[in-house]
Amino acid sequence: MSDPGWNPLHGLPSYPAERYAALADRIGGILQSRNDILLVQAEAVVALEATAVSLASPGLSVLNIVTSPYGGWFGQWLRRGGATVRDIVAEPGLPIEIEVVATALDAAPRIDVLAVVHAESASGILNPLPEILALARSRGIVTVVDAVASVGGHPLDVEALGIDIAIIGPQKALGGPAGVSALSVSRRAWELILRDDAPRDSILSLADLKRWIDSGRQALPGTPAPLEFFALETALDRVEADGIETLIARHALAASATRAGLAALGAGAWVPPAKASNLVTAVPVPAGLEPAALISAAARLGVELTEGLGNAPNHLVRLNHTGPRATFQAVLANVVAYGVALRQAGHPADIAAASEAVSATYSR
Structure with missing residues (x-):
């Protein structure tokens, strides 16, 4: 007779440490990225804030495109870390116009980082990402793309577009869990992040997460929630089966x-x-x-x-x-x-x- 108190979600085994690297590689495949893939044990807004906190430093100049609350928060997090941030704000609920971005870039004496949200679930709009990234790439600017609401719903080729940091969450188009997220980080972005005064010993420290890569991509730091990673595996299975x-x-x-x-x-x-x-x-x-x-x-x-x-x-x-x-x-x-x-x-x-x-x- 079955135990009425038994629940398959109780007593889950730990997620096997050797499978984290495979998860990261599979995410890299979806993003078409050869950059480092980091796994974040939290919802994607934590990965977004960790990116801002890890990049921000006095003297860093950022052009931040705001088409939703997420863009506004990203600018606030950067300013809190001492970065000089210029927000360019779209008309309410509308995508940014590429001419506005070009004018802002031309008017700035120096821009180190450009940040933009790809698609906005708040208003159902899509920003002109390829055109924005082409402008940034021609100026040697490091780019940060919030692709949480676009990955799986729109083409996103990190290598072809030259995205330095792409932040994703599997809970939307990929149909996965909400409690884990991921980033693709380029060598150029690491040069800005891995400075002497980089934040350390924090869930918001990408420099700390880099240690996972440098140490062979085995067990993640802390105590990962196994259910989230098993669910992510299942979601990736579905995505890969269909393409x-x-x-x-x-x-x-x-x-x-x-x-x-x-x-x-x-x-x-x-x-x-x-x-x-x-x-x-x-x-x-x-x-x-x-x-x-x-x-x-x-x-x-x-x-x-x-x-x-x-x-x-x-x-x-x-x-x-x-x-x-x-x-x-x-x-x-x-x-x-x-x-x-x-x-x-x-x-x-x-x-x-x-x-x-x-x-x-x-x-x-």
Whole structure:
């Protein structure tokens, strides 16, 4: 007779130390990176703060592109460490314009580091990463890319783009756990990090994590949570079985079908496809309607819609098609629920046409 108190999550074995290096290599493969891969035993915001803390020092000059709260926080963390930071802030909820970045770079006497978020889950936008990185690369600037919300949903080739530090979390498009994250760190970035006054003996110290690489990439420091690493392994198994290109295409299809459905409803997307994330589609709420009321109406149908976050305008509603939600069923449910919510609020919405548009996109 089975023990009613038994739970398979109790008494998990330790994650085998010899498999951490393989995990790092697999992440490097997804990122197409030959740089050092660090594993961080925490959610990706910790890896982001560790990057800022480890880079920041008096005399360091940073151009920080802000298109969400994460970009704002990154600048604050850099300033706290003594760096000189110039924020260039996009219009609320919109991607940065490449001309604004070029002007800021031309106006600065010296920039050591440029930081940018690739895709924003807060507003469903995509920054022009290849163009931004080309400008930085032509000036010899070390680049930091927050790719937490883009990896697996958009192409990200660290080597081809010349990204010096890329920070990822597996909990979004990769469909993995939220309690672990990773970084790709180039030789040029290590030259800025491994200085005499670098932070040490801290969870926010990339210099400390470098010791794991230098000592043969065996056991991680501290007491790692085995469940997170077993879950990460499983997520990487799924990604590799399908192929990263297939995963990206699945998200692109979900985004395209969502936009088609919204257009058929008579609800335009927030930004055009070239400026939109494949993971979240934001839609402006019609004048006179409240996002919260529409979200509540959708929730009664069992569908979760959310408001725009951070500096996104407060009249945006987000339809999430990230990771396990990048499917026909989830996209159709999102669009239909939004249409029903509009109707219940007294706004016209052609739900049949929207359903047909989503189906037609997936049938091509």
